[in-house]
Amino acid sequence: MSAALLNGKELAAKKRETMKKEVSKLIEAGIKPGLAVILVGDNQASKTYVRSKQKACEQIGIHSVLTTMPEDTTEEVLLAEIDRLNEDPDIDGILVQLPLPSQISERAVIERIAPEKDVDGFHPVNIGRMMTKDKTFLPCTPFGIVEMLKEADIQMAGKHVVVVGRSNIVGKPVGQLLLNEDATVTYCHSRTDDIANFTKQADILIVAVGRAKMIKASDVKEGAVVVDVGMNREDGKLCGDVDFDEVREVASHITPVPGGVGPMTITMLLENTIQSAKERA
Numbered sequence: 001m002s003a004a005l006l007n008g009k010e011l012a013a014k015k016r017e018t019m020k021k022e023v024s025k026l027i028e029a030g031i032k033p034g035l036a037v038i039l040v041g042d043n044q045a046s047k048t049y050v051r052s053k054q055k056a057c058e059q060i061g062i063h064s065v066l067t068t069m070p071e072d073t074t075e076e077v078l079l080a081e082i083d084r085l086n087e088d089p090d091i092d093g094i095l096v097q098l099p100l101p102s103q104i105s106e107r108a109v110i111e112r113i114a115p116e117k118d119v120d121g122f123h124p125v126n127i128g129r130m131m132t133k134d135k136t137f138l139p140c141t142p143f144g145i146v147e148m149l150k151e152a153d154i155q156m157a158g159k160h161v162v163v164v165g166r167s168n169i170v171g172k173p174v175g176q177l178l179l180n181e182d183a184t185v186t187y188c189h190s191r192t193d194d195i196a197n198f199t200k201q202a203d204i205l206i207v208a209v210g211r212a213k214m215i216k217a218s219d220v221k222e223g224a225v226v227v228d229v230g231m232n233r234e235d236g237k238l239c240g241d242v243d244f245d246e247v248r249e250v251a252s253h254i255t256p257v258p259g260g261v262g263p264m265t266i267t268m269l270l271e272n273t274i275q276s277a278k279e280r281a
Ligand SMILES: Nc1nc2c(c(=O)[nH]1)N[C@@H](CN(C=O)c1ccc(C(=O)N[C@@H](CCC(=O)O)C(=O)O)cc1)CN2
Pocket: 048, 049, 052, 095, 096, 097, 098, 099, 120, 140, 141, 169, 231, 238, 257, 258, 259, 260, 261, 262, 263, 264, 265, 266
């Protein structure tokens, strides 16, 4: 039997309707949520994501401002812009679109954003709060994945979650969030021997490595929940890290690419921005 689809596009649309009402209430109370987005350089995918973020803000009534900077921007200039936005009382959230050009340290940039405006949830202070389960901004993609699992009533407590990938943006935090939900978490990465040995044991398999269709049906346990965070282009077509056509025949639930985790990333950014505006209120 073919797996049930975990449809991020639909859930994102539903959540955005609720958020639109919340934003209206905030505006009535005199608070207009504001998001500042900084885009450095010419990365085409980044330009598309930033446009989508701005459009999503507009749809639900969040005020968004975009700062674009050329590819050869120095770290000093970018940090000065972050300092300015940290001080701007109309701005509740600041995000710098990643990746950044190589002359700029991502770490220095992330650490410069005031933790109370870090709606990407990447600042070490917010990562620490996530680990201790204190209230914070959760990183958007991992946050979106947990929301999708909850919406589909997928039990996390006591389940064996295997995360393939250990990036700071997705792999590491998604494992932590699932641990916070009382799952048992295993991380696999480029130095793991025999990854399939682990993936085949997963009740919930999360794949975020950036290698098109690397997970095959033979790597997945019958009835597993499979979450694909990959975003790869093959012959001009978008595809995930999971071989969807094969794996859907063994999994119980699966996220498609596109239309799975991606739309939830931007939705949880909106959620974090609203949360920040509420704290200002
Ligand atoms: N500052 C940040 N930079 C980056 C983040 C982030 O959360 N914060 N994540 C990714 C890119 N990203 C958001 O920025 C993102 C990626 C994908 C999608 C999405 O909706 N994908 C669609 C397909 C889009 C397409 O056709 O290309 C889908 O999966 O359906 C949204 C946001 C790296 N950088």
